[in-house]
Amino acid sequence: MRILILGGDGYLGWPTAMHFSDAGHEVTVADSFAKRKWEVELGIAPLAPVPSLHHRVRSWKRITGKTITMRVGDLTNARSVYGLLEEARPDAIVHYGEQPSAPYSMQNRTAAVETQVNNVVGTLNVLFAMRHACPDAHLVKLGTMGEYGTPNIDIEEGYLTVTHNGRSDTMLYPKKPASFYHLSKVHDSHNIEFACRIWGVRATDLNQGVVYGVDTDHTLRDPLLRTSFHYDHVFGTVINRFLVQASLGAPLSVYGKGGQTRGFLDIRDTVQCVDLAVHNPAAAGEFRVFNQFTEQYSVLDLAHRVQAAGARAGLAVQLEHLDNPRAEAEEHYYNASHSHLADLGLVPHLLTDDSLDRMLAVVHAQSGGVDRADLAPTIKWKGGGARVQV
Template identity: 60%
Template sequence: MRVLVLGGDGYLGWPTALHLSDSGHQTAVLDNFARRGYDRELGVDSLVPIEDLDTRVAAWHEVSGQQITAYSGDLCDADFVYRVVREFRPEAIVHFAEQRAAPYSMIDRQHAVYTQQNNVIGTLNLMYAVAEIDPDIHLVKLGTMGEYGTPNIDIEEGWLEVEHNGRKDRMLYPKKPGSFYHLSKVHDSHNLEFGCRVWGLRVTDLNQGVVYGQQTPQTIRDPRLATRFDYDAVFGTVLNRFVIQAVLGEPLTVYGTGGQTRGLLDIRDTIECIRLAVENPAEVGEFRVFNQMTESFSVAEIAELVADTFPGPVQVDHLENPRVEQPEHYYNVKHTGLVGLGLQPHLLSDTLIESMFPIVAEHKDRVNLGALLPTVTWRGGLKTG
């Protein structure tokens, strides 16, 4: 199958492209390298050094014999999007090409507007390109579990059967996002469902939990194939932060009480979920939703797990939560679709010991301790008076 991976230079896009190529698919990647620009803007860097895209592509060809085609450009440039779709003729498109950090979207008005414009307009351009050039292309879009928020009812896989005043209907699950970034993903989902309903598009929306891990069966074949390891308070995950703090002998910094619960999954499960979705496409006119997670933990439970598995003393500190979110909440997520397609999940406790602690220990001299502390608050972008 011919598969185009958008955002193919990123943390998940690059190992996904390798996994698809290694699975026998003719693969291309597209990126505008904005993610590397955010590092320069924020004065941070990946814990694990990463090569430029040309070096990565050449290294993959060297170790695998497979060729990945690379395109450089922006989804907000509609002419560019149309040209690439016509030239590569993909049968499936995997869409990672969005600004993905909630804290980045909450810095101020400029960053909120940029996030929504970049994400929503880029996706609209892609929708129109597919609809006008080849509506049979299967679009696999990376959503986020953050679209749902933390409702006090079970979270279904995208759709909800509703009975109201004696009548029943099936509708998209109500969304309660927690940042301007998550709101942009909700807009994407609604736009794509509309495209399926009125144009007959094929879309799989993968509402993904927090991804952890840095190594996949493909990236470990050569250091030049490594993907990112983000740990800063804007783009890094809470788990990455805790692992680094444990290795460096620093206290684990839990925001608030640590009662916030999230779904998580290993990076190896993420790329396998993409492969399963690509090889088992949605039907014509179908907006299919999978909740992409394998385990759920509260932040306090993640801290406890890191402390229990790290071979050394670990201290836990609690900081004032810079986000506006419920400190304690109900969280029960249905996530059977991908397991039904054959996903065999990895467990967080195993990955911590097998790879995460050793990776951080190897690169601990690259850690910027100042980048671990929160610098963005959910009300910090507001100006009063």
């Protein structure tokens, strides 16, 4: 297949590109390097330096003999997106190319607008360019479980059948997201569903849980093939951040009571889920929604699991409950359905003690350059934070 990976320089995009290339597909990666710019602006960096995409693509060719085509382009630039799709003529488009952080979007007006313009306009451009250049291609779009929020009823996979005044209909599951970033994903979902319903686009919206992990089989082949790993309070996801704190002997920062429960998955399962979606495409006109996670945990459960992994590694790790910078329920009902990917054959890598121990060992070995200042959450959902500005 011809597969186009948007956001191919990112934490998830690069391992996905290597996976499909290794399997013999014709892979193009595209990225604007916006994430690298945001890192520089915020003064934060991944745990270990990440070679440029150019260097990684060349290294991949040298190590495997396989070609990944690279294009630089901003998805908010319509001309660039049309050109990209006309050239790549993809059978499948895997769309990771968005601003991925809730705290980033909650800094101030500028960051909220930037997040929504980047994500919503970028995806709209992809939809229009698909209609023009490759109307039969399958869009596999990364959304987030955070689109649903934490409703006091079971979360279904995308749709809810409602009976109202004696009549029934099935509609998109109502969303109650908790940041301007998560809202951008909700807006994307509505725009994609509309394009499927009106134009006959085929799309799969992957409502992904929180990803953890350092490596996939492909990143392990050579340090020059590594992917980014963030531990900072803006881009670091919770397990990754806890692993770095544990490796430093710093307290694990639990926001509030820690009863916040979410879906989680291993980075290797992100790649596996995307592979399953690509190889089992949605029908023309179908807007398919998969809840992409493998296990549910509360933040406090995870802190205890990482604390225990620290103890096994001889590290004395404490927990610290911080005032929650976010506005979110800290004790709530959470039961999210996630059977569609399992039905397609997903075999999950679960968060075992063994996998935690291995991740902690890798992180510990790389933690020499950690800037502890980047761990403290300074962006507040209410009342503004350290970066209050227009």
